[in-house]
Amino acid sequence: MSRDTIPVTVLTGYLGAGKTTLLNRILTENHGQRYAVIVNEFGEIGIDNELVVGADEEVFEMNNGCICCTVRGDLIRILDGLMKRKGKFDAIIVETTGLADPAPVAQTFFVDQDVGQSASLDAIVTVADAKWLLDRLRDAPEAKNQIAFADVILLNKTDLVSREELREVEARIHAINPYAALHKTQNCQGVPVADLMNRGSFDLDRILKLEPHFLEEDDHDHDDEHDHGHEHHHDDHDHHAEGEYGQNHGLKAHGHGGAKHYHDEDMQSVSLVSERDLDPDKFMMWFQNLTQVDGPNLLRSKGILSFRGEADRFVVQGVHMLIDGKPQRPWADGEKRESRLVFIGRHLDEARLKTEFEACVAA
Numbered sequence: 001m002s003r004d005t006i007p008v009t010v011l012t013g014y015l016g017a018g019k020t021t022l023l024n025r026i027l028t029e030n031h032g033q034r035y036a037v038i039v040n041e042f043g044e045i046g047i048d049n050e051l052v053v054g055a056d057e058e059v060f061e062m063n064n065g066c067i068c069c070t071v072r073g074d075l076i077r078i079l080d081g082l083m084k085r086k087g088k089f090d091a092i093i094v095e096t097t098g099l100a101d102p103a104p105v106a107q108t109f110f111v112d113q114d115v116g117q118s119a120s121l122d123a124i125v126t127v128a129d130a131k132w133l134l135d136r137l138r139d140a141p142e143a144k145n146q147i148a149f150a151d152v153i154l155l156n157k158t159d160l161v162s163r164e165e166l167r168e169v170e171a172r173i174h175a176i177n178p179y180a181a182l183h184k185t186q187n188c189q190g191v192p193v194a195d196l197m198n199r200g201s202f203d204l205d206r207i208l209k210l211e212p213h214f215l216e217e218d219d220h221d222h223d224d225e226h227d228h229g230h231e232h233h234h235d236d237h238d239h240h241a242e243g244e245y246g247q248n249h250g251l252k253a254h255g256h257g258g259a260k261h262y263h264d265e266d267m268q269s270v271s272l273v274s275e276r277d278l279d280p281d282k283f284m285m286w287f288q289n290l291t292q293v294d295g296p297n298l299l300r301s302k303g304i305l306s307f308r309g310e311a312d313r314f315v316v317q318g319v320h321m322l323i324d325g326k327p328q329r330p331w332a333d334g335e336k337r338e339s340r341l342v343f344i345g346r347h348l349d350e351a352r353l354k355t356e357f358e359a360c361v362a363a
């Protein structure tokens with residue numbers, strides 16, 4: 001890696017695995033580094049940037065689209081803009097949506113000339129959810145690429161699984177990618193930041209074995225141009241890891257130049273906003289019930305809420321039916337008190353969610 005280039009860490013992992021938890025850890029630890037942070041979200045209203053701590057860092061939002069498709073141009077523009085302010089930060093962290101395939105994001109640092117001259121991909125760090133990863137490897141195409149392309153993997157949420165389950169997930173990860181450094185974590189703790197950042201661990205040769213066309217220039221825009229055929233790639237090499245990686249049968253793939261790229265087209269997001277305060281009891285009862293009943297389809301929910309009579313903003317999080325809620329910080333003077341909630345999942349009934357959310361407004 002050239003000394004003149006800014007190292008970039010791509011933080012990936014499926015919905016709700018713990019990316020923001022890790023990002024917050026990195027930003028709050030005393031390591032003397034200054035980071036510029038780019039956060040990409042699938043929902044149209046930004047929640048993640050509000051959950052990132054550390055007022056010192058500048059956080060650039062990229063909402064309403066997936067970084068590896070429609071908003072990849074935004075990534076290039078933000079990176080170009082950052083490069084004009086070199087010297088103000090030591091490294092860049094890009095947190096992708098849980099639905100992003102990291103391949104085209106990584107590719108940006110090699111095929112875009114301007115970006116490649118000033119920034120270099122240091123590592124792809126993937127946070128994997130010990131509880132849900134095996135399910136997602138079965139039904140979510142992006143999850144497998146996130147593991148396959150990783151240089152470092154945090155197998156997180158070890159508290160939610162038994163030792164046997166953990167061993168099984170670990171074996172599965174190892175079968176897909178035996179090269180990545182694997183750390184087992186709870187709340188992404190315990191791995192020194194120095195093991196994650198500025199390691200120069202991105203290994204282009206390995207990626208070229210996975211994705212022989214990785215360095216080819218894009219030959220069309222980054223619009224959602226999906227090829228509905230079945231892709232069977234990487235069948236031609238013999239290592240067991242890549243052999244397993246190649247079994248993405250029946251998934252919808254589209255290309256960015258050479259890099260094939262998988263996407264779950266059924267995934268949708270619903271964003272809800274209320275300018276009127278919510279009733280905490282009504283909301284929590286609805287949210288609990290919804291996540292229990294619709295949990296299998298509701299992969300991720302998160303919101304920042306204004307509860308009637310409460311001085312603090314309230315943050316709710318859900319990954320399937322596991323939910324969590326806590327006060328965050330007081331609403332600031334002059335800050336607009338509004339509630340924002342995002343659901344990401346399959347077969348979501350937007351009209352119903354909206355009606356039910358509105359019914360939680362305090363009387």
Ligand SMILES: Nc1nc2c(ncn2[C@@H]2O[C@H](COP(=O)(O)OP(=O)(O)OP(=O)(O)O)[C@@H](O)[C@H]2O)c(=O)[nH]1
Nearest residue numbers: 014015016017018019020021098157186187317324
């Ligand atoms: N039980 C448990 N919960 C965790 C752990 N790590 C994170 N969480 C919780 O999981 C939820 C999702 O964590 P995030 O860090 O927001 O996950 P994310 O990957 O950034 O989520 P998206 O950006 O929406 O894909 C939050 O409620 C976290 O508090 C863990 O090790 N154990």
